[in-house]
Amino acid sequence: MGKYSDSTEWEDVDPIPQDDGGPNPLAAIAYTEEYSEAMSYLRAAMAKDEKSDRALGLTEDIIRMNPAHYTVWLYRADMLFTLQKDLLQELEWLNKISLKHIKNFQIWYPYHVPQAGKAEAYGLRRHHRQVVMSHIPTIPPTETAFLALMFAKDVKNYHVWSYRQWLVRQFSLWDSELPYVESLLQSDVRNNSAWNHRWFVIFARHMDPTKHSIKNGDADSEVPPEIIEREIEYTKAAISTAPQNQSPWNYLRGVLGKKGMGLVELKSFAEQYADLEKEDEVRSSHALDFLADVYAEEEQKERSGRALELLARRYDPIRKNYWNYRRSLLGLKQVGA
Amino acid sequence: MSLVSGPGRGGASTGHVPDEIKLVVEKHVEYIQTLDTRQDELEYWLTEHLRLNGVYWGLTALHLLGHPEALPRLATIDFVLSSQHESGGFGAAPGHDAHMLYTVSAVQILGTVDALEELDRRGKAGREKVGQYIADLQSQETGSFAGDEWGETDTRFLYGALNALSLLHMLHLVDIPKAVTYIQNCANFDGGYGVSPGAESHAGQIFTCVGALAIAGRLDLVDRDRLGGWLSERQLPNGGLSGRPEKLEDVCYSWWVASSLAMIDRLHWIDRDKLSQFILQCQDSEKGGIADRPGDMVDVFHTVFGLAGLSLIGFPGLVAVDPI
Numbered sequence: 001m002g003k004y005s006d007s008t009e010w011e012d013v014d015p016i017p018q019d020d021g022g023p024n025p026l027a028a029i030a031y032t033e034e035y036s037e038a039m040s041y042l043r044a045a046m047a048k049d050e051k052s053d054r055a056l057g058l059t060e061d062i063i064r065m066n067p068a069h070y071t072v073w074l075y076r077a078d079m080l081f082t083l084q085k086d087l088l089q090e091l092e093w094l095n096k097i098s099l100k101h102i103k104n105f106q107i108w109y110p111y112h113v114p115q116a117g118k119a120e121a122y123g124l125r126r127h128h129r130q131v132v133m134s135h136i137p138t139i140p141p142t143e144t145a146f147l148a149l150m151f152a153k154d155v156k157n158y159h160v161w162s163y164r165q166w167l168v169r170q171f172s173l174w175d176s177e178l179p180y181v182e183s184l185l186q187s188d189v190r191n192n193s194a195w196n197h198r199w200f201v202i203f204a205r206h207m208d209p210t211k212h213s214i215k216n217g218d219a220d221s222e223v224p225p226e227i228i229e230r231e232i233e234y235t236k237a238a239i240s241t242a243p244q245n246q247s248p249w250n251y252l253r254g255v256l257g258k259k260g261m262g263l264v265e266l267k268s269f270a271e272q273y274a275d276l277e278k279e280d281e282v283r284s285s286h287a288l289d290f291l292a293d294v295y296a297e298e299e300q301k302e303r304s305g306r307a308l309e310l311l312a313r314r315y316d317p318i319r320k321n322y323w324n325y326r327r328s329l330l331g332l333k334q335v336g337a
Numbered sequence: 338m339s340l341v342s343g344p345g346r347g348g349a350s351t352g353h354v355p356d357e358i359k360l361v362v363e364k365h366v367e368y369i370q371t372l373d374t375r376q377d378e379l380e381y382w383l384t385e386h387l388r389l390n391g392v393y394w395g396l397t398a399l400h401l402l403g404h405p406e407a408l409p410r411l412a413t414i415d416f417v418l419s420s421q422h423e424s425g426g427f428g429a430a431p432g433h434d435a436h437m438l439y440t441v442s443a444v445q446i447l448g449t450v451d452a453l454e455e456l457d458r459r460g461k462a463g464r465e466k467v468g469q470y471i472a473d474l475q476s477q478e479t480g481s482f483a484g485d486e487w488g489e490t491d492t493r494f495l496y497g498a499l500n501a502l503s504l505l506h507m508l509h510l511v512d513i514p515k516a517v518t519y520i521q522n523c524a525n526f527d528g529g530y531g532v533s534p535g536a537e538s539h540a541g542q543i544f545t546c547v548g549a550l551a552i553a554g555r556l557d558l559v560d561r562d563r564l565g566g567w568l569s570e571r572q573l574p575n576g577g578l579s580g581r582p583e584k585l586e587d588v589c590y591s592w593w594v595a596s597s598l599a600m601i602d603r604l605h606w607i608d609r610d611k612l613s614q615f616i617l618q619c620q621d622s623e624k625g626g627i628a629d630r631p632g633d634m635v636d637v638f639h640t641v642f643g644l645a646g647l648s649l650i651g652f653p654g655l656v657a658v659d660p661i
């Protein structure tokens with residue numbers, strides 16, 4: 001008795017039950033009935049390489065129960081292309097289950113599922129989406145709205161970001177991305193994913209992905225100087241709203257690296273947030289870190305060492321070994337515990 | 338190996354944290370041993386697609402705890418071999434398609450129980466074919482590795498491929514310089530590495546990139562000070578490590594972050610005592626198992642990475658682990 005065994009649509013098929021590897025196996029499988037039945041029909045359909053509407057429906061059913069089962073996704077994608085299905089319709093279905101999955105994760109997975117299982121489900125949907133999308137010539141107008149909904153749930157979801165970058169490359173969406181990134185940073189200036197994406201749309205577009213040239217410190221003559229200046233100004237403004245925020249400080253170092261001019265030009269900017277003479281008023285440990293490098297660039301070893309000492313002793317003591325290492329590079333002795 | 342989580346929760350029993358918490362070795366061994374008796378739970382089949390990984394995690398945890406015998410060796414080998422395909426690749430469990438991740442897990446498990454030659458003796462395909470299956474997933478164009486014939490690439494697959502091939506002594510089957518170039522393309526402006534060129538730095542991906550470079554003998558390409566600075570910055574005031582800036586701490590990053598630091602000789606840049614305190618607070622000291630953070634359900638994934646983290650920082654009572 002079951003959904004498939006009772007259906008006339010599937011009566012020509014002999015389900016193939018799970019072969020769990022012999023008596024008392026290490027990982028014998030205990031399925032609930034509904035899932036187990038659906039899986040036995042899936043095995044039967046796959047065994048004869050069936051490509052049909054009913055098999056598509058079957059994969060949909062199994063994905064509903066277990067979105068982290070990769071075999072079923074592969075089979076489904078294969079059928080979609082063979083049967084020349086409407087891919088926009090597939091996307092629509094994918095949107096629906098993706099959003100539902102985020103919203104009702106506890107319904108899909110009544111117990112807490114290991115993080116890896118959850119991540120796997122995300123990864124498989126993203127991959128399926130990418131496979132489908134790469135067969136569509138122009139980006140469907142609904143796509144950005146869908147991504148906005150996904151980000152509304154979790155704006156740091158690594159899979160969604162990775163998909164978004166793929167999409168930008170695939171459809172060459174470089175110009176429309178920047179305003180979007182700015183709106184994200186406007187609502188949360190600490191969103192490191194958005195800072196990374198900013199870097200991607202501005203600098204990675206100038207990069208030949210087959211050549212190694214993205215690393216910080218490689219001065220890049222292909223990026224116009226006015227863009228470099230604009231990025232420096234933008235980042236300074238972002239730091240002024242929240243000085244103790246590592247993302248823009250990292251970004252600033254990256255941009256200065258692209259410029260190839262060192263950090264010294266931003267010395268007075270950084271000193272606003274960390275004055276070595278006023279130890280109690282330091283507003284940013286990242287400014288201290290930045291200034292330590294500025295002073296070292298200027299051969300002011302003692303000042304540089306003083307900034308590192310403040311970090312080791314007071315502003316970031318959990319990493320005192322790191323700061324002491326930086327002092328040792330200057331030939332200075334360790335700061336005690 | 339079941340990936341069912343719970344029943345216990347990490348450190349939930351007492352609100353108050355004693356100054357010195359003990360590692361409950363015997364409890365963790367029992368916890369892992371009982372995982373496979375829980376096949377009547379819904380979550381058991383929902384995580385079937387991870388089963389082979391689960392076996393690897395459980396097995397590794399038992400080795401770290403000094404009880405490698407707690408999982409029956411022959412049954413383990415039988416289960417691994419029953420997931421193999423003629424192509425040489427392995428699925429997550431019998432009846433699942435072959436995929437890079439499970440093939441890597443299979444090789445790692447067989448390597449751990451010293452049974453790689455069983456592939457030649459009674460596998461559906463021998464060592465040579467397994468190595469070839471992995472090697473064929475390398476892209477000639479970019480040097481990266483796909484997870485399966487569908488071509489999704491991820492630095493996880495690249496690391497897994499090199500790790501398994503080095504266990505099989507078959508690194509010569511792949512183009513190492515091309516793979517190395519691909520990893521360099523994943524390096525970011527902040528000193529970290531992402532899942533693909535341009536993707537945000539992430540501690541898990543850093544582990545795979547640095548691990549792959551270590552196997553390739555090209556750690557000279559890493560800016561150790563900058564990467565070490567980024568990695569050590571992941572430690573939060575409670576001692577736990579996070580995977581990215583502005584994200585919460587999680588026990589599994591104890592492994593990804595700390596082992597990456599160890600590979601570049603910068604492990605002492607984090608506060609090891611604080612980290613071990615954090616991990617110990619995540620264990621269920623009554624029923625065994627470790628959770629992602631205090632108060633959450635324990636599971637085998639966080640148990641193994643918590644133990645591996647503790648072992649790496651030299652916590653007494655555990656077998657020493659190799660960071661790669």
Ligand SMILES: [Zn+2]
Nearest residue numbers: 115587589629
């Ligand atoms: Zn975790």
